[in-house]
Amino acid sequence: MIKMLNDESHFVRLEAAKALGTVRFREAIFPLLFVLGDENRFVRKEAAKALGQLESERVLELLIQAVESENQFVRQGAVSPWTDKL
Secondary structure, eight states: OGGGGGOSOHHHHHHHHHHHHHTTOGGGHHHHHHHTTOSSHHHHHHHHHHHHHTOOHHHHHHHHHHHTOSOHHHHHHHHHHHHTTO
C-alpha cells in the first residue's frame, strides 16, 4: 500500500494515504511525511490526517517540523486538517 503513495493518479495516492491512516500502519510515517509535499492539496490533507491517526509523539514532532518547512506544499499539508475546521 505504501507504494501506492507514489502512483501517478492523485486519487490512488489519496486513497492509499486514507487506508494507511485507517489501519494505523506505523511503518508508513516517513512515506506519509513525504506525501505532505504532494502537488495535490487533497492528497496532502489526507496524508496529514493519516499521520494524525497514528497517534505518535514522533509524528507530532515531525508535523511541527513540516509546518516550519520552506516548501509551501509541505506546510499546507501539515496544517490542512486543522485549518479546514476553522
